[in-house]
Amino acid sequence: MHQGRGSYARNWIMKKSRRRSDFFLVITWVASIAAVATLLWIVESIITPAIPAIQKTGLSFFTSTVWDVNRDRYGAVPFLVGTALSSTIALLLALPLGVFIALFLSENFLPLPIRQTIRFVVELLAAIPSVVYGLWGIAVVIPIVRQFGGLLSDNLGFIPLFEGPATGNSTLTASLVLALMVLPTITAISRTAIVSVPLTLREGSYAVGATRWETIFRVLLPTAAPGIVAATILAFGRAMGETMAVAMLIGNSPRLNWSLLSPGGTLAGLLANQFGEAHGLQVSALMYAALALVLLTLFVNMAGEAVLRRAQKSIAGVR
Amino acid sequence: MSTLRQSFLLLVYLAIQFTSPKAHATTQLQGAGATFPAPLYQRWIAEYTKSTPDIQINYQAVGSGAGIKQFTQNLVAFGASDAAMKDDEIAGVKQGVVLIPATAGSIVLAYNLPGVENLKLSREAYVGIFLGKIKKWNDPAIAKANEGVKLPGTAITVCERSDGSGTTFVFTKHLSTISPEFKDQVGEGTSVTWPTGVAGKGNDGVTALIKQTPGAIGYIEYGYAVHNKIPFAALQNKSGAFVTATTASGEATLATTQFPPNLLRAWPSDPDGKEVYPIATFTWLLLYKKYDNAPIGETVNKFVNFGLTDGQKFAEELGYIPLPKEVVEKCLEALKSVQ
Numbered sequence: 282m283h284q285g286r287g288s289y290a291r292n293w294i295m296k297k298s299r300r301r302s303d304f305f306l307v308i309t310w311v312a313s314i315a316a317v318a319t320l321l322w323i324v325e326s327i328i329t330p331a332i333p334a335i336q337k338t339g340l341s342f343f344t345s346t347v348w349d350v351n352r353d354r355y356g357a358v359p360f361l362v363g364t365a366l367s368s369t370i371a372l373l374l375a376l377p378l379g380v381f382i383a384l385f386l387s388e389n390f391l392p393l394p395i396r397q398t399i400r401f402v403v404e405l406l407a408a409i410p411s412v413v414y415g416l417w418g419i420a421v422v423i424p425i426v427r428q429f430g431g432l433l434s435d436n437l438g439f440i441p442l443f444e445g446p447a448t449g450n451s452t453l454t455a456s457l458v459l460a461l462m463v464l465p466t467i468t469a470i471s472r473t474a475i476v477s478v479p480l481t482l483r484e485g486s487y488a489v490g491a492t493r494w495e496t497i498f499r500v501l502l503p504t505a506a507p508g509i510v511a512a513t514i515l516a517f518g519r520a521m522g523e524t525m526a527v528a529m530l531i532g533n534s535p536r537l538n539w540s541l542l543s544p545g546g547t548l549a550g551l552l553a554n555q556f557g558e559a560h561g562l563q564v565s566a567l568m569y570a571a572l573a574l575v576l577l578t579l580f581v582n583m584a585g586e587a588v589l590r591r592a593q594k595s596i597a598g599v600r
Numbered sequence: 601m602s603t604l605r606q607s608f609l610l611l612v613y614l615a616i617q618f619t620s621p622k623a624h625a626t627t628q629l630q631g632a633g634a635t636f637p638a639p640l641y642q643r644w645i646a647e648y649t650k651s652t653p654d655i656q657i658n659y660q661a662v663g664s665g666a667g668i669k670q671f672t673q674n675l676v677a678f679g680a681s682d683a684a685m686k687d688d689e690i691a692g693v694k695q696g697v698v699l700i701p702a703t704a705g706s707i708v709l710a711y712n713l714p715g716v717e718n719l720k721l722s723r724e725a726y727v728g729i730f731l732g733k734i735k736k737w738n739d740p741a742i743a744k745a746n747e748g749v750k751l752p753g754t755a756i757t758v759c760e761r762s763d764g765s766g767t768t769f770v771f772t773k774h775l776s777t778i779s780p781e782f783k784d785q786v787g788e789g790t791s792v793t794w795p796t797g798v799a800g801k802g803n804d805g806v807t808a809l810i811k812q813t814p815g816a817i818g819y820i821e822y823g824y825a826v827h828n829k830i831p832f833a834a835l836q837n838k839s840g841a842f843v844t845a846t847t848a849s850g851e852a853t854l855a856t857t858q859f860p861p862n863l864l865r866a867w868p869s870d871p872d873g874k875e876v877y878p879i880a881t882f883t884w885l886l887l888y889k890k891y892d893n894a895p896i897g898e899t900v901n902k903f904v905n906f907g908l909t910d911g912q913k914f915a916e917e918l919g920y921i922p923l924p925k926e927v928v929e930k931c932l933e934a935l936k937s938v939q
Contacts, residue, residue: 347793348793349792349793350764350789350790350791350792350793351786351787351788351789351791351792351793352787419808419812423812427813446735446755448757448798448813449812449813450798450809450813528762528801532798532799533762533798533799533800533801534794534797534798534799535793536793536795544797544798544799550762553801554762554763554799554801555762555763555764555791557662557663557665557666557763557764558663558664558665558666558763558764558765558790558791559665559764559791560665560668560669560764563764563791
């Protein structure tokens with residue numbers, strides 16, 4: 282009888298836990314579907330108001346360099362270029378820096394408590410609100426760019442990227458601040474990737490006589506590459522979508538400009554600046570620009586995913 | 601008494617407070633629109649509601665465009681706009697629209713040139729600067745009007761608005777009036793594509809740009825320049841005289857305005873006269889001709905009446921130009937048609 286009761290109770294618990302797991306299954310389903318549905322909802326509510334502009338401008342939206350609200354002419358090229366330029370420069374600066382910090386934090390150059398502190402401080406950079414980065418950029422980065430931008434344009438002005446005249450509010454200023462803003466993302470994810478490289482690989486490398494730096498560059502980094510690529514994609518996405526700090530620093534010019542020292546504009550900044558007072562076709566054109574931004578981010582993520590897969594395949598044998 | 605019971609009683613009390621319709625017979629007015637006159641309107645609200653505690657007025661400074669939108673969609677009791685309303689916008693409001701110029705301001709060209717005071721800009725000079733044709737401060741076109749002033753060879757950084765703005769509208773309207781080339785190349789509007797320069801959001805954004813950039817010049821409301829202690833240039837008016845923006849020169853400008861019959865909407869886009877400052881504008885309150893809710897209409901009427909009469913005395917200290925007497929009379933006349 283005792284046994285009978287025990288098995289009854291066990292049965293009951295099992296049933297209950299099964300029921301509970303069913304319940305959790307439902308929750309996970311609902312949560313995932315809700316996330317996908319919300320994304321579709323957002324895209325739909327961007328596309329619907331964008332339709333008049335899509336019909337009116339069509340593909341010339343992506344080829345025309347003139348954004349003139351006054352004459353209802355909308356070409357997004359200056360902002361597409363500005364977005365790509367500022368995010369790319371930011372990543373070119375932040376990626377090597379971030380990977381080196383990640384390496385430093387994952388190797389035993391310094392005692393653990395000190396590394397932990399540095400890691401904490403770097404990750405704290407991600408907690409600073411973007412408006413504060415904007416203010417810091419105005420107070421610190423703009424004067425620096427104004428001073429050295431002149432030198433750059435005087436000496437390297439023949440390169441279109443450094444053509445003068447140099448202004449403080451410029452693509453370069455925005456890129457520098459963006460680099461700092463995406464640094465914690467790159468550092469944190471790269472560090473995790475490097476730390477999770479199996480110890481056996483490292484030991485094997487040492488065993489065949491490789492030095493520490495040979496091990497780092499030939500074994501650790503290639504093995505951690507998928508993680509580092511993922512970090513880069515996330516950082517790129519953040520840089521492209523960043524609005525407040527960029528709008529405060531880039532100079533918000535609707536003119537196409539390849540020079541890093543001139544004022545530029547990004548899609549996100551354009552939306553933030555013009556949406557409030559927009560009317561008529563301008564609203565529609567801004568929605569079209571938002572759609573372009575979403576597509577651009579999607580494209581970057583997909584490209585990143587592809588790279589990630591290939592990288593994983595190539596190192597699959599090693600792991 | 602237990603805390604539970606206390607909180608329950610509190611809930612009941614709150615429920616009664618919020619549900620009983622005439623616990624306090626307050627009339628609430630919502631207004632929304634232009635940011636430029638917002639400080640003055642807030643002041644009017646504070647002063648007016650002092651003597652009428654049963655009236656609550658909220659004004660949201662959401663911008664002229666958004667103000668017109670909310671007014672057209674019947675979301676507010678009154679709107680406000682620096683660019684008034686266009687004919688087709690007025691036609692879209694079925695209750696009818698009464699435009700009331702409520703206050704006015706000058707637009708100044710504030711600059712950042714350490715050591716240079718009392719800068720004078722001829723019409724050719726400031727049009728040229730904003731067209732991007734004059735690039736250095738020691739350009740002969742600027743130097744000609746500033747004899748004895750040592751102008752540096754600094755590059756000119758033009759500062760403009762990145763958002764749609766009534767300030768841009770009035771300034772580009774003036775530039776288009778005095779320069780066919782500007783009209784052709786840039787045109788007038790709340791959001792134009794400037795041939796040169798950096799842009800910031802709002803009057804405060806442009807003010808910040810001017811302050812932080814040596815060699816900068818930008819167009820901002822007179823009040824912002826005064827409060828931030830940024831120097832601004834004396835501009836050459838139609839009669840050829842160089843005039844600094846002051847309350848008096850602004851009043852002189854407003855006095856030249858000729859309103860069309862039945863509609864208080866006009867811009868002194870290039871006023872004539874020796875003492876007039878060339879760029880000044882009214883800013884408008886947008887009222888319905890016939891309010892569906894009579895008490896609301898009556899309250900709006902009283903409040904605007906207060907603003908046009910007693911309220912004008914707060915204008916000058918806040919950096920606005922008080923309305924000339926003739927304009928106030930016309931406004932009060934127009935206000936009578938609001939029901």
